[in-house]
Amino acid sequence: MSPTFDSLETQPWSDITALHESLLQRQLDYVVDRSEFYQRRLGKQRSQITSLADLGALPFTTKEDLRESLIAHPPLGFHLAVDEAEVVQIQSSSGTTGMPTYVAASTEDLAVWNSMGARVFYANGFRPGDWVMHGYAMGKGFVGGLVNVQHLQHLGCCVIPLGAEAGTERLLRAIDHLKPVALCATPSMVAYLGAAAPDVLGKQASELSVRKISVGGEPGGGVPAIRESMESLWGADVRDMMGGADFGSTYWAECDEKDGMHLCSQGALHVELIDPDSLEPLPLEEGVTGELVYTALARRATPLVRYRMGDIVTVSGTGCACGRSAYKIKTHGRADDMLIVRGVNVFPAAVKDIVVHFTPDATGYLKIDVDFEGHSTSQPLKIRVEMASSSTRTADELAVAIERMLSDRLTVRSVVSIVPEGRIERPGAAKEKLLERTTNT
Numbered sequence: 001m002s003p004t005f006d007s008l009e010t011q012p013w014s015d016i017t018a019l020h021e022s023l024l025q026r027q028l029d030y031v032v033d034r035s036e037f038y039q040r041r042l043g044k045q046r047s048q049i050t051s052l053a054d055l056g057a058l059p060f061t062t063k064e065d066l067r068e069s070l071i072a073h074p075p076l077g078f079h080l081a082v083d084e085a086e087v088v089q090i091q092s093s094s095g096t097t098g099m100p101t102y103v104a105a106s107t108e109d110l111a112v113w114n115s116m117g118a119r120v121f122y123a124n125g126f127r128p129g130d131w132v133m134h135g136y137a138m139g140k141g142f143v144g145g146l147v148n149v150q151h152l153q154h155l156g157c158c159v160i161p162l163g164a165e166a167g168t169e170r171l172l173r174a175i176d177h178l179k180p181v182a183l184c185a186t187p188s189m190v191a192y193l194g195a196a197a198p199d200v201l202g203k204q205a206s207e208l209s210v211r212k213i214s215v216g217g218e219p220g221g222g223v224p225a226i227r228e229s230m231e232s233l234w235g236a237d238v239r240d241m242m243g244g245a246d247f248g249s250t251y252w253a254e255c256d257e258k259d260g261m262h263l264c265s266q267g268a269l270h271v272e273l274i275d276p277d278s279l280e281p282l283p284l285e286e287g288v289t290g291e292l293v294y295t296a297l298a299r300r301a302t303p304l305v306r307y308r309m310g311d312i313v314t315v316s317g318t319g320c321a322c323g324r325s326a327y328k329i330k331t332h333g334r335a336d337d338m339l340i341v342r343g344v345n346v347f348p349a350a351v352k353d354i355v356v357h358f359t360p361d362a363t364g365y366l367k368i369d370v371d372f373e374g375h376s377t378s379q380p381l382k383i384r385v386e387m388a389s390s391s392t393r394t395a396d397e398l399a400v401a402i403e404r405m406l407s408d409r410l411t412v413r414s415v416v417s418i419v420p421e422g423r424i425e426r427p428g429a430a431k432e433k434l435l436e437r438t439t440n441t
Protein backbone atom coordinates (compact mmCIF):
# COMPACT_ATOMS: atom_id res chain seq x y z
CA MET A 1 0.00 0.00 0.00
CA SER A 2 1.17 3.53 -0.74
CA PRO A 3 3.19 5.20 2.04
CA THR A 4 1.06 8.37 1.72
CA PHE A 5 -2.53 9.20 0.80
CA ASP A 6 -1.46 11.74 -1.82
CA SER A 7 1.57 11.81 -4.15
CA LEU A 8 2.06 15.53 -3.33
CA GLU A 9 3.26 14.47 0.12
CA THR A 10 6.48 12.91 -1.18
CA GLN A 11 7.34 15.47 -3.87
CA PRO A 12 10.48 17.56 -3.34
CA TRP A 13 9.72 20.55 -1.12
CA SER A 14 10.91 22.87 -3.92
CA ASP A 15 8.02 21.57 -6.06
CA ILE A 16 5.56 22.36 -3.26
CA THR A 17 6.96 25.87 -2.90
CA ALA A 18 6.62 26.41 -6.66
CA LEU A 19 3.02 25.19 -6.50
CA HIS A 20 2.31 27.56 -3.61
CA GLU A 21 3.88 30.48 -5.52
CA SER A 22 1.38 30.13 -8.35
CA LEU A 23 -1.60 29.36 -6.09
CA LEU A 24 -0.86 32.44 -3.97
CA GLN A 25 -1.09 34.80 -6.93
CA ARG A 26 -4.40 33.29 -8.03
CA GLN A 27 -5.78 33.38 -4.48
CA LEU A 28 -4.77 37.01 -3.80
CA ASP A 29 -6.50 38.06 -7.03
CA TYR A 30 -9.55 36.13 -5.87
CA VAL A 31 -9.76 37.62 -2.36
CA VAL A 32 -9.21 41.19 -3.54
CA ASP A 33 -11.89 40.66 -6.18
CA ARG A 34 -14.46 38.80 -4.05
CA SER A 35 -13.95 39.57 -0.35
CA GLU A 36 -14.95 43.06 0.79
CA PHE A 37 -12.82 42.56 3.92
CA TYR A 38 -9.65 41.99 1.87
CA GLN A 39 -10.52 44.55 -0.80
CA ARG A 40 -10.23 47.14 1.96
CA ARG A 41 -7.17 45.62 3.56
CA LEU A 42 -5.07 44.47 0.64
CA GLY A 43 -6.43 46.31 -2.37
CA LYS A 44 -3.64 48.89 -2.47
CA GLN A 45 -0.85 46.42 -1.70
CA ARG A 46 -1.94 43.61 -3.98
CA SER A 47 0.26 44.60 -6.93
CA GLN A 48 3.38 44.63 -4.73
CA ILE A 49 3.02 40.96 -3.75
CA THR A 50 4.70 39.04 -6.54
CA SER A 51 6.01 36.05 -4.55
CA LEU A 52 5.67 34.16 -1.26
CA ALA A 53 8.68 36.11 0.00
CA ASP A 54 6.60 39.32 -0.19
CA LEU A 55 3.80 37.95 2.02
CA GLY A 56 5.39 39.47 5.13
CA ALA A 57 4.43 42.93 3.87
CA LEU A 58 0.72 42.15 4.27
CA PRO A 59 -1.13 42.71 7.54
CA PHE A 60 -2.09 39.78 9.77
CA THR A 61 -5.70 38.71 10.19
CA THR A 62 -6.74 37.90 13.77
CA LYS A 63 -9.66 36.18 15.48
CA GLU A 64 -10.79 39.59 16.66
CA ASP A 65 -10.88 40.85 13.05
CA LEU A 66 -13.17 37.95 12.13
CA ARG A 67 -15.48 38.52 15.10
CA GLU A 68 -15.82 42.19 14.20
CA SER A 69 -16.48 41.29 10.57
CA LEU A 70 -19.20 38.79 11.59
CA ILE A 71 -20.91 41.31 13.87
CA ALA A 72 -20.65 44.20 11.41
CA HIS A 73 -22.00 42.20 8.48
CA PRO A 74 -24.08 39.19 9.58
CA PRO A 75 -24.48 36.37 9.04
CA LEU A 76 -21.09 35.43 7.56
CA GLY A 77 -19.10 38.66 7.66
CA PHE A 78 -17.40 40.98 5.20
CA HIS A 79 -14.83 38.25 4.60
CA LEU A 80 -17.38 36.00 2.84
CA ALA A 81 -16.20 35.71 -0.78
CA VAL A 82 -18.99 33.68 -2.42
CA ASP A 83 -22.73 34.18 -2.78
CA GLU A 84 -24.58 32.81 0.23
CA ALA A 85 -26.27 30.30 -2.09
CA GLU A 86 -22.87 28.70 -2.78
CA VAL A 87 -22.26 27.97 0.93
CA VAL A 88 -23.00 24.31 1.63
CA GLN A 89 -21.76 23.97 5.22
CA ILE A 90 -21.21 26.26 8.22
CA GLN A 91 -19.04 25.15 11.12
CA SER A 92 -18.49 26.90 14.40
CA SER A 93 -15.16 27.69 15.96
CA SER A 94 -15.34 27.41 19.73
CA GLY A 95 -13.82 30.70 20.78
CA THR A 96 -12.56 30.55 24.35
CA THR A 97 -13.88 34.08 24.86
CA GLY A 98 -16.89 35.86 23.42
CA MET A 99 -19.03 34.66 20.55
CA PRO A 100 -18.19 31.64 18.42
CA THR A 101 -16.80 32.30 14.97
CA TYR A 102 -18.79 30.87 12.06
CA VAL A 103 -16.79 29.37 9.22
CA ALA A 104 -18.44 28.84 5.82
CA ALA A 105 -17.45 26.32 3.15
CA SER A 106 -18.40 25.83 -0.50
CA THR A 107 -18.44 22.46 -2.24
CA GLU A 108 -14.87 23.13 -3.48
CA ASP A 109 -13.77 24.03 0.06
CA LEU A 110 -15.09 20.74 1.43
CA ALA A 111 -13.09 18.87 -1.21
CA VAL A 112 -9.92 20.72 -0.15
CA TRP A 113 -10.64 20.08 3.55
CA ASN A 114 -11.19 16.40 2.82
CA SER A 115 -7.91 16.09 0.92
CA MET A 116 -6.01 17.51 3.91
CA GLY A 117 -7.97 15.48 6.46
CA ALA A 118 -7.52 12.21 4.57
CA ARG A 119 -3.75 12.80 4.41
CA VAL A 120 -3.79 13.37 8.17
CA PHE A 121 -5.65 10.20 9.12
CA TYR A 122 -3.59 8.17 6.61
CA ALA A 123 -0.36 9.50 8.17
CA ASN A 124 -1.82 8.54 11.55
CA GLY A 125 -2.03 4.96 10.27
CA PHE A 126 -5.70 4.70 9.26
CA ARG A 127 -6.39 2.84 5.98
CA PRO A 128 -9.34 2.38 3.60
CA GLY A 129 -11.65 -0.28 4.99
CA ASP A 130 -10.74 0.40 8.63
CA TRP A 131 -13.70 0.68 11.01
CA VAL A 132 -13.26 3.82 13.11
CA MET A 133 -15.02 4.72 16.36
CA HIS A 134 -15.42 8.50 16.31
CA GLY A 135 -15.27 9.87 19.85
CA TYR A 136 -14.99 13.63 19.30
CA ALA A 137 -17.88 15.91 20.25
CA MET A 138 -20.42 15.80 17.42
CA GLY A 139 -22.41 18.82 18.61
CA LYS A 140 -22.13 22.61 18.52
CA GLY A 141 -20.71 22.66 15.00
CA PHE A 142 -17.30 21.56 16.31
CA VAL A 143 -15.08 20.65 13.34
CA GLY A 144 -13.75 17.57 15.09
CA GLY A 145 -17.30 16.20 14.75
CA LEU A 146 -18.94 16.17 11.32
CA VAL A 147 -15.86 17.41 9.44
CA ASN A 148 -13.68 14.56 10.74
CA VAL A 149 -16.44 12.12 9.76
CA GLN A 150 -16.25 13.54 6.22
CA HIS A 151 -12.45 13.20 6.19
CA LEU A 152 -12.56 9.58 7.29
CA GLN A 153 -15.15 8.72 4.66
CA HIS A 154 -13.03 10.47 2.00
CA LEU A 155 -10.14 8.25 3.06
CA GLY A 156 -12.35 5.20 2.66
CA CYS A 157 -12.87 4.27 6.29
CA CYS A 158 -16.13 3.09 7.81
CA VAL A 159 -17.03 5.67 10.48
CA ILE A 160 -19.08 4.99 13.59
CA PRO A 161 -20.01 8.55 14.64
CA LEU A 162 -21.29 7.96 18.16
CA GLY A 163 -19.37 11.00 19.34
CA ALA A 164 -18.31 12.01 22.83
CA GLU A 165 -21.89 12.90 23.77
CA ALA A 166 -22.82 9.20 23.65
CA GLY A 167 -21.03 8.86 26.98
CA THR A 168 -18.45 6.42 28.24
CA GLU A 169 -20.67 3.40 28.71
CA ARG A 170 -22.30 3.55 25.29
CA LEU A 171 -19.00 4.20 23.50
CA LEU A 172 -17.28 1.30 25.25
CA ARG A 173 -20.19 -1.09 24.64
CA ALA A 174 -20.21 -0.13 20.95
CA ILE A 175 -16.46 -0.74 20.69
CA ASP A 176 -16.92 -4.12 22.38
CA HIS A 177 -19.76 -5.06 20.02
CA LEU A 178 -18.60 -3.64 16.67
CA LYS A 179 -14.87 -4.23 17.19
CA PRO A 180 -13.47 -1.22 15.30
CA VAL A 181 -9.72 -1.35 14.71
CA ALA A 182 -9.35 2.43 15.11
CA LEU A 183 -10.46 5.22 17.42
CA CYS A 184 -10.24 9.01 17.09
CA ALA A 185 -10.85 11.34 20.05
CA THR A 186 -9.17 13.87 22.31
CA PRO A 187 -6.30 12.49 24.44
CA SER A 188 -8.32 13.07 27.62
CA MET A 189 -11.28 11.14 26.16
CA VAL A 190 -8.99 8.27 25.14
CA ALA A 191 -7.50 8.14 28.64
CA TYR A 192 -10.90 8.35 30.30
CA LEU A 193 -12.50 5.65 28.13
CA GLY A 194 -9.53 3.36 28.64
CA ALA A 195 -9.63 3.77 32.42
CA ALA A 196 -13.39 3.09 32.51
CA ALA A 197 -13.25 -0.13 30.45
CA PRO A 198 -12.76 -2.53 33.42
CA ASP A 199 -15.78 -1.08 35.28
CA VAL A 200 -18.08 -0.95 32.23
CA LEU A 201 -17.05 -4.10 30.38
CA GLY A 202 -15.17 -6.14 32.95
CA LYS A 203 -12.07 -6.15 30.77
CA GLN A 204 -9.06 -3.99 30.09
CA ALA A 205 -9.09 -1.56 27.13
CA SER A 206 -6.08 -3.48 25.77
CA GLU A 207 -8.33 -6.56 25.43
CA LEU A 208 -10.62 -4.65 23.03
CA SER A 209 -10.17 -4.45 19.23
CA VAL A 210 -8.71 -0.93 18.93
CA ARG A 211 -5.10 -0.96 17.69
CA LYS A 212 -4.78 2.51 16.11
CA ILE A 213 -5.68 5.74 17.88
CA SER A 214 -5.57 9.23 16.38
CA VAL A 215 -5.76 12.03 18.95
CA GLY A 216 -6.26 15.77 18.55
CA GLY A 217 -8.35 18.71 19.67
CA GLU A 218 -6.07 19.47 22.61
CA PRO A 219 -2.30 19.22 23.14
CA GLY A 220 -0.84 16.08 24.64
CA GLY A 221 -0.83 13.32 22.04
CA GLY A 222 2.72 14.08 20.99
CA VAL A 223 4.05 14.28 24.55
CA PRO A 224 5.95 11.04 25.27
CA ALA A 225 4.60 10.38 28.78
CA ILE A 226 0.97 11.01 27.75
CA ARG A 227 1.35 8.94 24.58
CA GLU A 228 2.94 6.04 26.46
CA SER A 229 0.21 5.96 29.08
CA MET A 230 -2.50 5.81 26.37
CA GLU A 231 -0.58 3.19 24.37
CA SER A 232 -0.15 0.86 27.31
CA LEU A 233 -3.76 1.33 28.43
CA TRP A 234 -5.15 0.38 25.01
CA GLY A 235 -2.35 -1.81 23.62
CA ALA A 236 -2.58 0.47 20.58
CA ASP A 237 -0.48 2.80 18.45
CA VAL A 238 -1.28 6.44 19.36
CA ARG A 239 -0.51 9.34 17.02
CA ASP A 240 -1.13 13.05 17.26
CA MET A 241 -2.74 15.43 14.80
CA MET A 242 -3.64 19.12 14.82
CA GLY A 243 -5.49 21.80 12.90
CA GLY A 244 -8.15 24.36 13.66
CA ALA A 245 -11.66 25.28 12.56
CA ASP A 246 -10.71 28.28 10.46
CA PHE A 247 -9.26 26.13 7.66
CA GLY A 248 -11.25 22.90 7.93
CA SER A 249 -10.42 20.52 10.72
CA THR A 250 -6.96 19.00 10.66
CA TYR A 251 -3.79 19.52 8.63
CA TRP A 252 -0.82 18.34 10.71
CA ALA A 253 -0.17 14.69 11.52
CA GLU A 254 2.35 12.30 12.99
CA CYS A 255 3.58 9.49 10.73
CA ASP A 256 5.03 6.08 11.67
CA GLU A 257 8.09 7.82 13.15
CA LYS A 258 5.95 9.59 15.83
CA ASP A 259 8.47 12.42 16.14
CA GLY A 260 6.42 15.53 15.37
CA MET A 261 3.54 16.30 13.03
CA HIS A 262 4.08 16.71 9.28
CA LEU A 263 2.43 19.58 7.47
CA CYS A 264 -0.35 17.96 5.40
CA SER A 265 -1.74 21.10 3.71
CA GLN A 266 0.19 21.04 0.43
CA GLY A 267 -1.72 23.01 -2.20
CA ALA A 268 -4.25 24.25 0.36
CA LEU A 269 -2.51 26.29 3.05
CA HIS A 270 0.76 28.17 3.01
CA VAL A 271 2.28 28.32 6.49
CA GLU A 272 4.74 30.88 7.87
CA LEU A 273 6.50 30.86 11.23
CA ILE A 274 6.83 34.18 13.09
CA ASP A 275 8.25 35.43 16.37
CA PRO A 276 5.09 36.03 18.46
CA ASP A 277 6.65 39.10 20.11
CA SER A 278 8.45 40.90 17.29
CA LEU A 279 6.12 39.41 14.60
CA GLU A 280 9.15 38.99 12.34
CA PRO A 281 9.38 35.87 10.13
CA LEU A 282 11.44 32.93 11.38
CA PRO A 283 13.16 30.25 9.26
CA LEU A 284 11.48 26.83 9.05
CA GLU A 285 14.54 25.03 10.39
CA GLU A 286 14.91 22.30 12.96
CA GLY A 287 14.78 23.63 16.51
CA VAL A 288 13.16 26.98 15.71
CA THR A 289 10.16 27.91 17.89
CA GLY A 290 7.49 30.38 16.82
CA GLU A 291 3.84 30.99 16.02
CA LEU A 292 2.13 29.55 12.93
CA VAL A 293 0.57 31.95 10.42
CA TYR A 294 -1.73 30.54 7.74
CA THR A 295 -2.69 31.75 4.29
CA ALA A 296 -5.37 29.77 2.44
CA LEU A 297 -4.31 29.04 -1.13
CA ALA A 298 -7.47 27.45 -2.50
CA ARG A 299 -10.34 28.74 -0.39
CA ARG A 300 -13.59 30.02 -1.85
CA ALA A 301 -16.13 30.81 0.89
CA THR A 302 -14.19 32.38 3.77
CA PRO A 303 -10.58 32.79 2.60
CA LEU A 304 -8.04 34.14 5.09
CA VAL A 305 -4.64 35.72 4.47
CA ARG A 306 -1.87 35.66 7.10
CA TYR A 307 -4.20 34.41 9.83
CA ARG A 308 -2.82 34.10 13.36
CA MET A 309 -4.46 31.14 15.03
CA GLY A 310 -2.10 31.37 17.99
CA ASP A 311 -0.37 27.96 17.88
CA ILE A 312 3.16 28.02 19.27
CA VAL A 313 5.27 25.22 17.80
CA THR A 314 8.86 24.03 17.42
CA VAL A 315 10.09 22.64 14.11
CA SER A 316 11.19 19.09 14.97
CA GLY A 317 12.57 18.00 11.60
CA THR A 318 12.82 18.73 7.91
CA GLY A 319 13.37 15.21 6.59
CA CYS A 320 11.74 11.92 7.53
CA ALA A 321 12.20 8.20 7.04
CA CYS A 322 8.53 7.92 6.01
CA GLY A 323 9.24 9.69 2.72
CA ARG A 324 7.10 12.77 3.35
CA SER A 325 8.95 15.90 2.26
CA ALA A 326 7.09 18.31 4.53
CA TYR A 327 8.73 19.52 7.73
CA LYS A 328 7.46 18.38 11.13
CA ILE A 329 6.43 20.34 14.22
CA LYS A 330 5.76 19.77 17.90
CA THR A 331 3.09 21.93 19.46
CA HIS A 332 3.19 23.67 22.82
CA GLY A 333 -0.40 24.92 22.75
CA ARG A 334 -2.16 28.15 21.93
CA ALA A 335 -0.51 31.44 22.83
CA ASP A 336 -3.79 32.38 24.61
CA ASP A 337 -3.27 29.52 27.10
CA MET A 338 0.33 30.33 27.97
CA LEU A 339 1.10 31.48 31.49
CA ILE A 340 4.12 33.48 32.57
CA VAL A 341 5.22 32.47 36.06
CA ARG A 342 7.93 34.75 37.42
CA GLY A 343 9.02 35.48 33.87
CA VAL A 344 9.06 31.83 32.76
CA ASN A 345 6.70 30.78 29.93
CA VAL A 346 4.61 27.77 30.92
CA PHE A 347 2.10 25.90 28.77
CA PRO A 348 -0.61 23.99 30.67
CA ALA A 349 0.08 20.91 28.51
CA ALA A 350 3.67 20.85 29.78
CA VAL A 351 2.39 20.82 33.38
CA LYS A 352 0.05 17.95 32.50
CA ASP A 353 3.00 16.06 31.01
CA ILE A 354 4.83 16.29 34.36
CA VAL A 355 1.78 15.17 36.35
CA VAL A 356 1.22 12.19 34.02
CA HIS A 357 4.77 11.06 34.88
CA PHE A 358 3.40 10.29 38.36
CA THR A 359 0.74 7.83 37.28
CA PRO A 360 -0.38 5.42 38.70
CA ASP A 361 0.10 7.33 42.00
CA ALA A 362 -1.63 10.31 40.37
CA THR A 363 -4.70 9.79 38.19
CA GLY A 364 -3.36 12.33 35.66
CA TYR A 365 -6.20 14.81 36.28
CA LEU A 366 -5.28 18.28 37.47
CA LYS A 367 -6.34 21.90 37.58
CA ILE A 368 -4.12 24.95 37.50
CA ASP A 369 -5.82 27.57 39.68
CA VAL A 370 -5.39 30.97 38.06
CA ASP A 371 -6.11 33.57 40.74
CA PHE A 372 -4.37 36.42 38.94
CA GLU A 373 -5.40 38.77 36.15
CA GLY A 374 -4.22 37.97 32.63
CA HIS A 375 -1.42 35.52 32.03
CA SER A 376 1.40 36.68 34.28
CA THR A 377 2.05 36.08 37.97
CA SER A 378 4.91 36.66 40.37
CA GLN A 379 3.61 33.94 42.72
CA PRO A 380 4.28 30.19 42.51
CA LEU A 381 1.79 28.36 40.29
CA LYS A 382 -1.09 26.75 42.24
CA ILE A 383 -1.88 23.27 41.00
CA ARG A 384 -4.43 20.73 42.26
CA VAL A 385 -3.46 17.14 41.49
CA GLU A 386 -5.67 14.10 41.97
CA MET A 387 -4.12 11.17 43.81
CA ALA A 388 -5.19 7.64 42.87
CA SER A 389 -7.01 5.86 45.68
CA SER A 390 -4.68 2.87 45.11
CA SER A 391 -1.52 4.95 45.66
CA THR A 392 0.75 3.85 48.48
CA ARG A 393 2.50 7.23 48.74
CA THR A 394 1.50 9.94 51.17
CA ALA A 395 -0.06 13.11 49.79
CA ASP A 396 2.89 15.15 50.99
CA GLU A 397 5.42 12.91 49.27
CA LEU A 398 3.55 13.11 45.99
CA ALA A 399 3.14 16.90 46.18
CA VAL A 400 6.82 17.46 46.89
CA ALA A 401 7.91 15.10 44.10
CA ILE A 402 5.70 16.87 41.56
CA GLU A 403 6.85 20.32 42.69
CA ARG A 404 10.45 19.17 42.34
CA MET A 405 9.98 17.85 38.81
CA LEU A 406 8.15 21.04 37.75
CA SER A 407 11.09 23.01 39.06
CA ASP A 408 13.73 20.75 37.44
CA ARG A 409 12.09 20.32 34.04
CA LEU A 410 10.19 23.58 33.53
CA THR A 411 12.03 25.87 35.98
CA VAL A 412 8.66 26.75 37.45
CA ARG A 413 7.95 27.24 41.14
CA SER A 414 4.67 25.70 42.18
CA VAL A 415 2.48 24.81 45.14
CA VAL A 416 0.87 21.43 44.54
CA SER A 417 -2.14 20.44 46.61
CA ILE A 418 -3.29 16.83 46.49
CA VAL A 419 -7.00 15.99 46.25
CA PRO A 420 -8.67 12.55 46.43
CA GLU A 421 -9.50 10.55 43.30
CA GLY A 422 -12.72 11.70 41.61
CA ARG A 423 -12.55 15.24 42.96
CA ILE A 424 -11.56 16.85 39.65
CA GLU A 425 -14.26 17.07 37.01
CA ARG A 426 -13.77 14.75 34.02
CA PRO A 427 -13.84 16.45 30.63
CA GLY A 428 -16.33 13.99 29.05
CA ALA A 429 -17.51 15.43 25.72
CA ALA A 430 -15.73 18.72 26.29
CA LYS A 431 -12.09 19.57 25.74
CA GLU A 432 -10.04 19.17 28.89
CA LYS A 433 -9.68 22.53 30.63
CA LEU A 434 -6.48 22.59 32.63
CA LEU A 435 -6.88 26.18 33.79
CA GLU A 436 -9.52 27.23 36.31
CA ARG A 437 -9.85 30.98 36.64
CA THR A 438 -11.03 32.42 39.91
CA THR A 439 -10.75 36.03 38.70
CA ASN A 440 -12.47 37.85 35.85
CA THR A 441 -10.07 38.85 33.12
Ligand SMILES: [Zn+2]
Binds near residue numbers: 255257323
Ligand atom coordinates in the same frame (compact mmCIF):
# COMPACT_ATOMS: atom_id res chain seq x y z
ZN1 LIG B 1 7.35 11.13 8.58
